[in-house]
Amino acid sequence: MTKIGLEIHCQLTKLESKLFCPCKANYRDNEPNSNICPICMGLPGTLPRLNQKAIEKATLIAMALNCSTPEKIAFFRKNYFYPDLPKNFQITQLNIYGDTSIGGIGEITIGEKKIRITRIQLEEDPGRLIYEGSSSKNQITLVDYNRAGTPLVEIVTEPDFENPKQVRDFLKVLSDLLENLDVSDPSLEGAMRADANVSILGGNKVEIKNINSFHDLEKAVHFEITRQESLHSRNIPIVQETRHWDDQRKITISSRSKEGDLDYRYFLEGDIPWIKIGIDVQEKLKSTMPESIVSKKERYVKNYGIPEQVAEVLSSDKYYSDLFDESHNQTNAKEISNIITTDLMGLADTREKREQSKLNSSHLSDLADAILSGKLTRNSAKNALYEIIKSGKELSTIISELDLGNVSDKNKLEEIIKQVMLEEPQAVEESKSNPQTINFLVGKVMQKTRGKADPQLTLELLKKNLD
Amino acid sequence: MNKLVTEEEIELVAKFMKIDVHDHKEYVEKVHSMIDFFNILDSAGVEDEEIIIADLPLSKLREDMHIPYEDNLIEKLKNFKGNYVRAPKMI
Amino acid sequence: MNLKISALEFIEEVKTGNISVEDFISATIDQIKNIDEKLHAFLHVNPESVEQAKKIDKKIKLGEKVGSCFGMPISIKDNICIKNSKTTCASKMLENFTAPYDATVISKLKEQDAIFVGKVNLDEFAMGLTTEFSAFGPSRNPWNTDYVPGGSSGGSAVSVSAFECVASLGSDTGGSVRNPASFCSTVGYKPTYGLISRYGLISYANSIEQIGPITRTVKDTAFLLNIISGLDPNDNTTIDSGNADFLTDIDSGIEGKKIGVIQEMIGDGIDPAVLSATNDAVSKLEGLGAICEPVSIDMVKYSVASYYTITATEAGSNLARFDNLRYGYDLPLEGYEFNSYISKARTKFGPEVIRRMILGGFVPSAGHAGKYFLKSLKVKSKLTKEVNDAFTKFDYLVAPTVPVLPFKIGEKIDDPIALFLVDINTVIANLTGIPSISVPFSISNGLPIGIQLLAKQNDDKKLLQAARALETTVQLPEVPI
């Protein structure tokens, strides 16, 4: 049997500042080493200044994954030497003196599959290394410490996964959950990383480190299972080892275990007292916790009669569900869910597009209301949506500028219908014996009005004229 | 001399701690006698003792606010190339 | 110019216009020039001291607001950061390190117009109790220059004792303020853990150490505590102790107070002169109306082993950052791989530091943590319980600060265990977080003896009252320099 366990590293990208200093938590798009201060550079004499919100956000994650949350949490030092680690130790969490990690044992169900969470811990991200120089003689490592100290939550699971598909399903649910909690933006580069451990047939466990995206995690696990199965089929023993994921070649590579990595000499970080998160604080946090994806979905189905599948898609994406929740009322809810899931998802499917989009919730309710009142056809609404995203203009402005309004003026429509009947005498004739032909005529009317004719009214009038 | 702790072990620890130790005698002997001295802890009878640590309410911690550092710190450090800190090659 | 005045006297003299800050600072700098070659308290003298003094004189003359220190000359142990000045920790490893920021205590003193006349000597990274382990050479005891001044804040105690400044800041990890204070006949204070911010103090054993003043009088210590103590957002371990002004009511006396005499600190290994001084101190305390009774604290026996295990562990980790990459000395990177480079760079640490780092790699390691480190934490916890228990019966505890008299330079440097035992009376205050003060008490054969008083956590103000009471019973000869 294949057993896979994960260690997910998730940056709390929704924070303003780093875990232990007031430098920016979002280190991206900065000149190298411009987002640093004496604290995150570990200068002698500096001390960590713990970020209150980081503890709150990490606790929310623990609660959302149904983990136990202790009343007091403690920090530990993990000691090892590496150039990206300014203090040459990492401040992290552990459960050696009782359960003092931010999240204890928990569980999450994905479809039918239960995944047990071992522990959740809050820790600091190291800086980043850049390798320079071609010949090994003059090679130099360059270090950018902008990332050093970024708040990172590590989610450790039991080896409960049996195949890469389960891993993928879990990652999907987890990233939706993190986004819904407003703790992290999983789409940011490097915001989600992972280590995995894989064993087959009860054999030795192999650790895979350095997997820099969720996308690669599934691949890495798949590669590793295949590698182990291939060894097994040739009767080659699988050694217990640590392998690195090579994201260029998409394979795992055995890494020589480095001396010094063997013993981290964990002990308590004396510069940070144990932090009391009393029951009252936990209750308060719980009350501020955003509605879960599951509960959103249920609400959408039950209250508005939105089909299960549409509700599923809508609820699992925070961007869409926020838009939906801000824009809908009892009457237009279903129509809005339609606009979002059929049209908007194609127009705002990437981070960049979402960031550039000028759409707001009142645009959406206007659109839905216009459709419901027959002012716009669905087709015209789609065109209007495209314009709104681009320009952010009011729907009414766009309708008049692009002349999108429905042709629902009876006289005007009747005129067009008469014209079509003159142009298509054969179809008119045929319609007497074959009622299906009427659809062809509706199509012709639509063509002439560039899709703006009210389809209901068109049909009505056509029938009347044909009789 | 404490035979529980070997000379090799102490040398290995020095290596872990990233210090080239040349004069082994100087270190090994004194470190040995120090560790020997620590064996007194075995008779303290504290096995069942709980470890007490001071605590702080969450509300006393720093508010999550970005405050840029006033100086260009990298210029005050050494070994930099452009905006990067230089480190030796990694193997 | 009379340099032999206390901090409070200095302020009074300046306020009343009897002396100018410039004259006093100039005389202080002359004193340093004249005698520091012999004593070696200073690693660095501030060349701008006199200029700074002139500015303060000008402010006084113009009637502008002047900080409460009025240009008082203060020396600072060289493990506390002053912005844009060198902070070496008396180590070759940091010989060229310029701190880019001020320690909290430094900012607070700057606001009150203190003048930092210089940075003073210590055992490298504060690891020692004689100042012999300074990479830049030992300091000498002004009472007899063949003798050690104590440590690790040796430079601080020497500079105060030899009138090279009015007051000094040291740091106390296991007695590093009180021990040299006792050896040099000055007041030395280790506050309740968290009373003073450690931001800007280069860590040795961060879970137990504190910055502490070294002064001529108990009142001067109270005065400095008023300035430098308090909650600091830059140090999550600082506490709101509830002590308001440490100076008010300092003369309240100790009538009716109960004082426990720690039996484990006046038994085996104590120098007879120290024992007799301690007995004398107990009588004097009783003479002031206190009730003194023996008290036993079992865990004292194990406290030194626990102390050195914990400090070695924390030091091993705290000093890991010195890898010579972001700051340090010139050593080209080319031709080295990371591990070989930093292992080579770190040979700049002195032998005592290297020994402690090896210990610090050993005692918390996976195979040995249970036997050494974990047990040490448990001793620390049990000791804390015992001490808290004692304070349910007593207001104060008393013991000699150091069980022996100052010894000769070189006498114990090669015997780590003999050195360990010199710490036995002071480490308990660090392991339990309680405040403790060393008060100059007597001179035996020309060498000073200090008496240590201890109080329960956050009773700093009350402790100063007892120290002040004891101080009033003492008349000491002048330092023979």
Ligand SMILES: [Zn+2]
């Ligand atoms: Zn920073």
